[in-house]
Amino acid sequence: MNDAGEPGYNFAYLDESTKRMIRRAILKAIAIPGYQVPFGSREMPLAYGWGTGGIQITAAVIGADDVLKVIDQGADDTTNAVSIRRFFARVAGVETTERTAEASIIQTRHRIPERRLSDGQILVYQVPIPEPLRFIEPRETETRKMHALVEYGAMHVKLYEDVAAHGRITTSYNYPVLVNGRYVMSPSPIPKFDNPKMDMMPALQLFGAGREKRIYAIPPYTPVKSLDFEDHPFSVERSDRPCALCGATDTFLDEIVADDRGGRIFVCSDSDRCGEQRDQVASGDGAAP
Amino acid sequence: MTDLPLLTATSLSYAYGRRMACQDVDLEIWPGEVVAIVGESGSGKSTLLGCLSGRLRPDRGHVAYRDRDGAVLDVWAEPEARRRLLMRTDWGMVHQNPRDGLRLRVSAGGNVGERLMAVGARHYGDIRQAAQAWLERVEIDPARVDDLPLAFSGGMQQRLQIARVLVSNPRLVFMDEPTGGLDVSVQARLLDLIRGLSRDLGLSALVVTHDLAVARLLAHRIVVMRGGGIVEHGLTDRVLDDPHHPYTQLLVSSVLPA
Amino acid sequence: MYVAVKGGEKAIDAALDLLARRRRGDDAVPELSVDQIDAQLSLAVDRVMTEGSLYDRQLGALAVKQARGDLVEAAFLLRAYRTTLPRFGFSEPLDTARMALARRISAAFKDLPGGQILGPTFDYTHRLLDFALLAEGRPSVTDVVRHAAGEVQPAMPRVTDLLADEGLIERDGDMTGAPADITRDPPHHPAPRDARLQALSRGDEGFLLALAYSTQRGYGGNHPFAGEIRYGEVAVHLHVEELGFAVDIGDIEATECQMINQFKGGGDVPPQFTRGYGLAFGHAERKAMSMALVDRALRAGEFGEEAASPAQDEEFVLSHCDNVDASGFVQHLKLPHYVDFQAELLAVRALRAAFQDKEAAQ
Numbered sequence: 004m005n006d007a008g009e010p011g012y013n014f015a016y017l018d019e020s021t022k023r024m025i026r027r028a029i030l031k032a033i034a035i036p037g038y039q040v041p042f043g044s045r046e047m048p049l050a051y052g053w054g055t056g057g058i059q060i061t062a063a064v065i066g067a068d069d070v071l072k073v074i075d076q077g078a079d080d081t082t083n084a085v086s087i088r089r090f091f092a093r094v095a096g097v098e099t100t101e102r103t104a105e106a107s108i109i110q111t112r113h114r115i116p117e118r119r120l121s122d123g124q125i126l127v128y129q130v131p132i133p134e135p136l137r138f139i140e141p142r143e144t145e146t147r148k149m150h151a152l153v154e155y156g157a158m159h160v161k162l163y164e165d166v167a168a169h170g171r172i173t174t175s176y177n178y179p180v181l182v183n184g185r186y187v188m189s190p191s192p193i194p195k196f197d198n199p200k201m202d203m204m205p206a207l208q209l210f211g212a213g214r215e216k217r218i219y220a221i222p223p224y225t226p227v228k229s230l231d232f233e234d235h236p237f238s239v240e241r242s243d244r245p246c247a248l249c250g251a252t253d254t255f256l257d258e259i260v261a262d263d264r265g266g267r268i269f270v271c272s273d274s275d276r277c278g279e280q281r282d283q284v285a286s287g288d289g290a291a292p
Numbered sequence: 293m294t295d296l297p298l299l300t301a302t303s304l305s306y307a308y309g310r311r312m313a314c315q316d317v318d319l320e321i322w323p324g325e326v327v328a329i330v331g332e333s334g335s336g337k338s339t340l341l342g343c344l345s346g347r348l349r350p351d352r353g354h355v356a357y358r359d360r361d362g363a364v365l366d367v368w369a370e371p372e373a374r375r376r377l378l379m380r381t382d383w384g385m386v387h388q389n390p391r392d393g394l395r396l397r398v399s400a401g402g403n404v405g406e407r408l409m410a411v412g413a414r415h416y417g418d419i420r421q422a423a424q425a426w427l428e429r430v431e432i433d434p435a436r437v438d439d440l441p442l443a444f445s446g447g448m449q450q451r452l453q454i455a456r457v458l459v460s461n462p463r464l465v466f467m468d469e470p471t472g473g474l475d476v477s478v479q480a481r482l483l484d485l486i487r488g489l490s491r492d493l494g495l496s497a498l499v500v501t502h503d504l505a506v507a508r509l510l511a512h513r514i515v516v517m518r519g520g521g522i523v524e525h526g527l528t529d530r531v532l533d534d535p536h537h538p539y540t541q542l543l544v545s546s547v548l549p550a
Numbered sequence: 551m552y553v554a555v556k557g558g559e560k561a562i563d564a565a566l567d568l569l570a571r572r573r574r575g576d577d578a579v580p581e582l583s584v585d586q587i588d589a590q591l592s593l594a595v596d597r598v599m600t601e602g603s604l605y606d607r608q609l610g611a612l613a614v615k616q617a618r619g620d621l622v623e624a625a626f627l628l629r630a631y632r633t634t635l636p637r638f639g640f641s642e643p644l645d646t647a648r649m650a651l652a653r654r655i656s657a658a659f660k661d662l663p664g665g666q667i668l669g670p671t672f673d674y675t676h677r678l679l680d681f682a683l684l685a686e687g688r689p690s691v692t693d694v695v696r697h698a699a700g701e702v703q704p705a706m707p708r709v710t711d712l713l714a715d716e717g718l719i720e721r722d723g724d725m726t727g728a729p730a731d732i733t734r735d736p737p738h739h740p741a742p743r744d745a746r747l748q749a750l751s752r753g754d755e756g757f758l759l760a761l762a763y764s765t766q767r768g769y770g771g772n773h774p775f776a777g778e779i780r781y782g783e784v785a786v787h788l789h790v791e792e793l794g795f796a797v798d799i800g801d802i803e804a805t806e807c808q809m810i811n812q813f814k815g816g817g818d819v820p821p822q823f824t825r826g827y828g829l830a831f832g833h834a835e836r837k838a839m840s841m842a843l844v845d846r847a848l849r850a851g852e853f854g855e856e857a858a859s860p861a862q863d864e865e866f867v868l869s870h871c872d873n874v875d876a877s878g879f880v881q882h883l884k885l886p887h888y889v890d891f892q893a894e895l896l897a898v899r900a901l902r903a904a905f906q907d908k909e910a911a912q
Contacts, residue, residue, distance in 0.1 A: 041736030046629040051878030076889045083885050085558035113889045144739050152373045156410025160402045166416050167399055167438050169901055175893035194893035214875050216736040232416035240896045258892055272889055
């Protein structure tokens with residue numbers, strides 16, 4: 004019964020049989036890393052494409068003792084993150100936080116937190132298009148076969164074309180990865196800057212695509228390799244300047260248009276990490292500046 | 293040639309509804325051999341090609357393929373995974389319309405490189421080099437490696453398709469009217485190229501054509517089809533110069549210049 | 551110093567508040583009641599119930615009101631509510647032959663048992679704006695209509711049954727076992743016809759209308775005749791496990807369209823017409839007819855027809871017909887994408903720098 008949440012609704016909105024169905028899909032997904040498990044995605048009181056897959060996963064795994072953090076574009080205060088966090092505060096009555104370290108479940112759209120996640124944490128990704136082969140082959144019947152038969156040649160054709168046209172792989176986000184040496188997987192539209200964090204991550208990574216009705220997963224400590232060529236290895240582009248707020252040089256930065264004369268400011272996209280860094284600087288034990 | 297066939301078809305039958313497109317066909321292809329299937333449209337030659345090449349499941353009969361290790365596979369009894377693997381490694385398919393066999397929005401180099409990448413090639417420079425070498429081999433300027441097939445003429449597209457198929461070193465190539473949509477002058481050049489390549493590479497090939505001149509130029513052996521069945525087969529020169537079956541006689545006299 | 555955009559919570563609260571005020575509109579104008587919407591905008595409620603796949607007139611009207619008349623948004627509201635409801639089971643197939651008819655027409659026969667009943671249709675209105683309605687006066691209602699209002703015709707045989715008795719058209723499919731439930735199970739292709747029909751029934755009317763239209767213009771034509779369109783009240787029977795038989799749990803209004811399509815046969819089967827089927831809650835002829843045309847188009851493979859047009863492509867149609875899916879995904883482009891855009895900016899800048907270096911070197 005629901006003591007903490009919204010009257011008239013079950014704890015965390017979904018009824019228990021739906022949660023069970025989703026948990027089964029999650030277990031299967033964990034058992035076959037990178038494989039897209041079809042599931043009976045429900046209509047949620049949030050529009051499809053706005054995180055319904057992530058919300059269903061979070062609703063299925065969250066318990067009363069969990070501490071939830073929700074980010075969109077790395078930040079806790081973007082409107083969609085606020086909206087989803089409020090949804091769970093309302094229907095599950097759970098504690099929420101903006102601190103990456105304190106969260107037991109982090110639901111995210113388009114970023115992986117900068118702070119290294121630890122054992123026991125769960126990172127829930129919102130996924131718009133789960134199928135990495137979709138733009139090569141629009142048919143689900145065909146792409147499922149391609150995965151089953153490990154027919155991934157066409158995936159590299161895309162990368163080949165990048166190099167042929169630009170001298171380098173230009174895919175900058177939603178950069179495809181090979182999970183556990185078997186399945187090619189879409190990491191969701193995170194910048195490729197975040198790809199290396201997926202490899203051997205101690206936290207459990209769950210991916211939910213509500214509209215497309217797919218769940219997939221990367222169990223803790225699973226190898227995740229970004230696709231590349233031997234002579235054009237995967238690499239991450241870094242901004243050549245530090246965060247204007249905290250001075251960090253190792254984070255992904257958002258570019259803010261400061262005025263109409265070409266003025267730009269670069270700040271951490273991960274708002275929590277940025278705040279932490281500033282606190283450390285203020286207390287004198289952080290790195291310069 | 294060794295003493296075992298590469299591909300053996302027995303009692304192949306395929307029906308569209310009640311119409312038998314192909315009935316009780318037996319056929320063998322030997323290593324290094326080019327076989328032409330000739331006949332008018334509707335004779336069942338394309339259906340037979342589909343059944344032999346793993347694209348059209350026959351209603352009855354078997355297709356046996358002897359792989360590189362000498363093991364014999366019952367093609368239609370194998371799981372689809374094995375069959376598809378065969379189709380992108382040991383086998384190749386050249387379509388009449390190059391657009392069916394090419395990725396039109398992918399550069400010539402990407403088209404040729406795909407089969408290499410499909411079997412694990414991961415060195416961009418090597419893939420590109422192989423693609424350029426193959427372009428040269430099919431008489432396309434290697435400098436055009438980054439051009440899209442759409443920028444190529446029909447004959448070039450067809451040669452590009454052939455390069456895309458041959459790059460992975462297949463043992464058996466199926467060709468469906470490979471010179472079908474081309475001008476006569478372009479046809480001759482392409483036929484010359486195919487003949488040279490199949491000889492140099494020791495390829496086995498099965499060529500479907502309605503054009504006896506194509507068969508004469510390319511094939512060691514000819515299979516004549518009519519109404520879904522084989523009416524005559526034999527060495528190319530023998531069949532064309534001394535046809536036994538009345539239908540073959542008609543075909544030869546009506547098409548080949550005297 | 552730059553201060554990051556904060557205050558998402560406040561902004562959302564303010565937006566909700568503003569939305570509520572816009573919904574209410576000018577306070578000087580009386581507020582619409584849900585009953586008024588149900589009674590006077592009944593076709594909007596019908597559409598919302600059909601695409602929301604929940605038959606509840608009051609909730610449908612509430613959704614229309616809450617969504618400020620945006621029917622796709624209203625259908626979404628109903629769906630989000632529906633998904634929280636327990637599922638008791640599934641009904642017996644509706645026996646539309648026993649429908650209490652308010653309208654029934656056939657374009658295939660001039661006359662037939664029971665006759666043609668025009669009922670409340672826009673078909674023969676002259677689409678002239680009726681300024682009497684502007685003046686909030688009652689429109690002139692003829693005596694005949696006044697007399698007939700509320701009068702419902704008794705059950706009449708379905709045209710397709712008359713044809714099927716002679717073997718001239720394929721029979722209704724047999725209903726054995728539990729039907730598919732696309733709200734519970736993930737889709738797979740090829741989908742069985744029950745799953746397809748469910749998807750079409752709650753699919754977007756505009757999308758299906760356009761697809762149906764395309765089949766008429768040569769993109770997968772199937773020579774349709776409007777065999778019968780009927781609208782009225784039909785009983786819903788639910789099989790109750792404990793009782794061992796089906797009980798009548800109430801009547802719903804529904805529109806059914808049976809298209810008669812080109813005949814097939816040959817081999818062991820004598821030639822007979824084929825069907826396309828459409829069903830919608832309430833009075834929704836355009837929807838039911840569109841659905842029937844698309845249903846038939848999607849059966850191309852079953853009849854060995856070439857399937858080269860969009861309306862015949864099951865994956866294409868079923869993956870894109872749902873307006874809750876489509877609306878959400880199209881509109882999610884409003885969500886911030888600046889991380890991805892930043893990644894693209896980095897890539898483009900790097901490419902431009904490389905380009906300039908190359909230029910300079912030359």
